[in-house]
Amino acid sequence: MRIIPFSISAIVSIGLIIIFNTNLILPAPLGKLLSPQHGIWQNAEKTNEDFTANLSFPQLAGKVNVYFDERLVPHVFAEQENDAYFVQGYLHARFRLWQMELQTLSAAGRASEVVGDVALNHDREFRRLGMVYAAENSLKEVEKDPIIKAECDAYTAGVNTYIENLTESQLPIEYKLIGYKPEKWSNLKTALFLKYMSWDLAAHEDDFEMTNAKSFFSREDFEKLYPAVQDSVDPIIPKGTVYPKAKIDIKVAPSVDSLYFNQEPIPIKEQKPDKDNGSNNWAVSGKKTQSGYPILANDPHLGLNLPSLWYEIQISTPGFNAYGVSFPGSPGVIIGFNDSCAFGFTNAGRDVRDYYEIKFKDESRKEYWFENEWKKTDFRFEKIKIKGKPDFMDTVAYTVFGPVMFDKNFDGNKTTNHKNYAVRWKAHDPSNELKIFNMLNHAKNYADYSAAVVNLHTPGQNCVFASKSGDIALRTQGEFPAKWKGQGDFVMPGTDSSYMWQAMIAMDETPFQYNPERNFVSSANQLPADVTYPYYLGSGYTPYRGIIVNRRLNAMNNITVEDMKQLQTDNFNMFAEMALPVFLKNMKVEELNADEKKYFNILQTWNFRNDVDSKGASVFFLMWKHFEDTVWNDEFEKAPKVIKKPFESTLLEAVLKDSSFKFLDDINTNQKETLADEATAAFRKAVIELKDAEAKGKLEWGKYKDTKVQHLAKLEPFSRLHLPIGGGTHCINAAKTNHGPSWRMIVSLTPQTEAYGVYPGGQSGNPGSKYYDNFIDTWSAGKYYLIWVMNKAEEKDKRVIGKMIFSKN
Amino acid sequence: MKFIISLLLIALLSFVACLYLPWWSIAIVAFIVAVLIPQSAGLSFLAGFLSLFLLWGSLSFWISNTNLHILAHKVSLLILKIDNPFLLMLATAIIGGIVAGFASLTASFLRKKKIASPVY
Numbered sequence: 001m002r003i004i005p006f007s008i009s010a011i012v013s014i015g016l017i018i019i020f021n022t023n024l025i026l027p028a029p030l031g032k033l034l035s036p037q038h039g040i041w042q043n044a045e046k047t048n049e050d051f052t053a054n055l056s057f058p059q060l061a062g063k064v065n066v067y068f069d070e071r072l073v074p075h076v077f078a079e080q081e082n083d084a085y086f087v088q089g090y091l092h093a094r095f096r097l098w099q100m101e102l103q104t105l106s107a108a109g110r111a112s113e114v115v116g117d118v119a120l121n122h123d124r125e126f127r128r129l130g131m132v133y134a135a136e137n138s139l140k141e142v143e144k145d146p147i148i149k150a151e152c153d154a155y156t157a158g159v160n161t162y163i164e165n166l167t168e169s170q171l172p173i174e175y176k177l178i179g180y181k182p183e184k185w186s187n188l189k190t191a192l193f194l195k196y197m198s199w200d201l202a203a204h205e206d207d208f209e210m211t212n213a214k215s216f217f218s219r220e221d222f223e224k225l226y227p228a229v230q231d232s233v234d235p236i237i238p239k240g241t242v243y244p245k246a247k248i249d250i251k252v253a254p255s256v257d258s259l260y261f262n263q264e265p266i267p268i269k270e271q272k273p274d275k276d277n278g279s280n281n282w283a284v285s286g287k288k289t290q291s292g293y294p295i296l297a298n299d300p301h302l303g304l305n306l307p308s309l310w311y312e313i314q315i316s317t318p319g320f321n322a323y324g325v326s327f328p329g330s331p332g333v334i335i336g337f338n339d340s341c342a343f344g345f346t347n348a349g350r351d352v353r354d355y356y357e358i359k360f361k362d363e364s365r366k367e368y369w370f371e372n373e374w375k376k377t378d379f380r381f382e383k384i385k386i387k388g389k390p391d392f393m394d395t396v397a398y399t400v401f402g403p404v405m406f407d408k409n410f411d412g413n414k415t416t417n418h419k420n421y422a423v424r425w426k427a428h429d430p431s432n433e434l435k436i437f438n439m440l441n442h443a444k445n446y447a448d449y450s451a452a453v454v455n456l457h458t459p460g461q462n463c464v465f466a467s468k469s470g471d472i473a474l475r476t477q478g479e480f481p482a483k484w485k486g487q488g489d490f491v492m493p494g495t496d497s498s499y500m501w502q503a504m505i506a507m508d509e510t511p512f513q514y515n516p517e518r519n520f521v522s523s524a525n526q527l528p529a530d531v532t533y534p535y536y537l538g539s540g541y542t543p544y545r546g547i548i549v550n551r552r553l554n555a556m557n558n559i560t561v562e563d564m565k566q567l568q569t570d571n572f573n574m575f576a577e578m579a580l581p582v583f584l585k586n587m588k589v590e591e592l593n594a595d596e597k598k599y600f601n602i603l604q605t606w607n608f609r610n611d612v613d614s615k616g617a618s619v620f621f622l623m624w625k626h627f628e629d630t631v632w633n634d635e636f637e638k639a640p641k642v643i644k645k646p647f648e649s650t651l652l653e654a655v656l657k658d659s660s661f662k663f664l665d666d667i668n669t670n671q672k673e674t675l676a677d678e679a680t681a682a683f684r685k686a687v688i689e690l691k692d693a694e695a696k697g698k699l700e701w702g703k704y705k706d707t708k709v710q711h712l713a714k715l716e717p718f719s720r721l722h723l724p725i726g727g728g729t730h731c732i733n734a735a736k737t738n739h740g741p742s743w744r745m746i747v748s749l750t751p752q753t754e755a756y757g758v759y760p761g762g763q764s765g766n767p768g769s770k771y772y773d774n775f776i777d778t779w780s781a782g783k784y785y786l787i788w789v790m791n792k793a794e795e796k797d798k799r800v801i802g803k804m805i806f807s808k809n
Numbered sequence: 810m811k812f813i814i815s816l817l818l819i820a821l822l823s824f825v826a827c828l829y830l831p832w833w834s835i836a837i838v839a840f841i842v843a844v845l846i847p848q849s850a851g852l853s854f855l856a857g858f859l860s861l862f863l864l865w866g867s868l869s870f871w872i873s874n875t876n877l878h879i880l881a882h883k884v885s886l887l888i889l890k891i892d893n894p895f896l897l898m899l900a901t902a903i904i905g906g907i908v909a910g911f912a913s914l915t916a917s918f919l920r921k922k923k924i925a926s927p928v929y
Contacts, residue, residue, distance in 0.1 A: 717884070
């Protein structure tokens, strides 16, 4: 044996294996990743893959046949209902495991385990908000309900069956690239996923921002800047509806004027869900349609990601036959229809998250002052595991209000005033949201729908309904606290119960409409009811999409599915129609130079449509952006950093009403600026950006806006960028840069259901599958897929590309 | 002849080993085959290298081809920062080849005497 060359060569060999098996030297374990039998090549799915399989699992009670159609939508036919949920769990895991786990890890404040300490602040904030506490409370409710418990158990078993049978080579590619493995699913994870949706849809508030604004501006200015109700509002439940007197007599805290409406600034910044999470839905009665049967439409606006939030599915059991989109992570069909009716949602957007300032006895935080005595704190110990680092321990104090989210240990990563703020969030309360989807999937009529939706507590939603029997309805559903005017708009004192939520608004007091005279119902995140509604509704509702939806629906008759498709993908900018005249009237055209005049001409001839090739839409967008900055920046530059600029509607309504609106004047100059000065100055600033955009060939709205659907880990090659789609904020087609219609659905409730749908993604979560993003171009183009509600007898239909059979043995 | 047999044997056994064992089992296979079929250091390395270069190169090509290279386009962009599926296959083949090559080379030094290169 030749010792020296042998040793050298052996060391080199072992060294190479270590280099290619770890990321000690290379950024990724390239040997492991590129091994054709283990690594990423195994995720390169055959383009003619048919997914056919014969599977047997002892957990099943009967047989389940799954037929995949050419869009890879599974049509699940189960002999036993719970078997259908088992199979749904299995399919979600088969096609979407990585996203399901990532979303629930993130919800639980465990993202650091996967991505390292970059997520530590996110994890601490989510734990301190009490996400896991909330999920545990809702799981307790699920466990009291044998039907939902069995549904969840079956779903969890299905997910785990898939995970248990998963080999290393079959792992989703993201696990291979990041280097970790999936853990077992549980009912708690399903609850966590739903709490993640609650966070996304019902955690938005501006309490710290508004507290700061209130402390900075005079009371008179504050009311001008942050009015509670917009003038132009066309509420979900039309004006003129008569509401009975409130059942709950809410007592305003006696100290409001001294303690509440005057406070010092608070420098805390939180992680916020997108404020534009919203949606459109409507249903028109048969009196307005060509067929004589109702049509229902819904498009929820959410973050646009790959893999998509939605997974399309048909579930057919002896008890129901439902089709629609489901959440990977949760059983049932969430938005869809069955053989009798259709259902959909938009976000109610009510403020159900408030803060209370807590006074602890001492540093130990063991006791806090409440109702004239020291009360004992409960502690929850949060152990956060961090990839490649030691664990991080966080101790969260719980009070009668809820967890103390911000204190001297955690301030949302901003400077702090060392005070303690407990969060009261409606999503902490026990509730059983899965029940509403279970009941809606089974619903046969309006009574069933009504019985189903009252189970929805958080996130509050505007639930639209239409049935083949001819009914249409819409309820602004949720369990909402009955608040006195202004309650919870700012951070509240927490030393006694006078500022606490006193009661929840009774379910029969929620605004609703059932077969109204106007023959349609609609919602687009606007104010749910006008000022005659006997409870405080808060502010921050966007009025514009609602106005255009109602204007169009009012004018339409003999409606066809085609009309509904056009309406749902309409790029008309309602806000621009109301705002542009202000600029056209007040612009000092004579002072504009040739360049500026060119863009002004584009604006003058613009048709208010945010179409993909519209230049006017870009000009208007930038002009308005600079107009807001020009008007507000002088007043806000000295304001506390954590603050909120007034809504677009506030500024627009102010200048429509009063061309000498106080804030138009630039307080940094000696002369008094007018609306004409500010509009012209804003336009000039916009032109600088417009010229730059034009030089880059990005003046057309679609290119300027640059819509994309991003991979959840933000890996660019797995994302779809630069999509040619119009629309945007204030358009019914609310496609913004990375946010917009996440599922478009239209259901005509004719005896033989005619339904259409599309979402910006694909059924497979695997970037190596041709089904990963194959719906995106259809979605961008404003086109739809005809939905196939399969009948079991159609097994031999040519649309079936593969068949999975699940049986007990 | 020995060379061809080693090359084929390493490829075949590596394929089988990777059905059950981690990817680096290719090094063990290449080592054992080189012990059993002694060749000069240079030929041992070449047999190991070429064997896995061809196996991993052709496997990755075959898999990717049935996928119309959908994934290889994306992953090459992700890992190599260049949109080129064939470069990703080349990288795959080289990594397999170099690991197996060194394992074979190591085995060739186990023997006491130098084996003269065959004369053709």
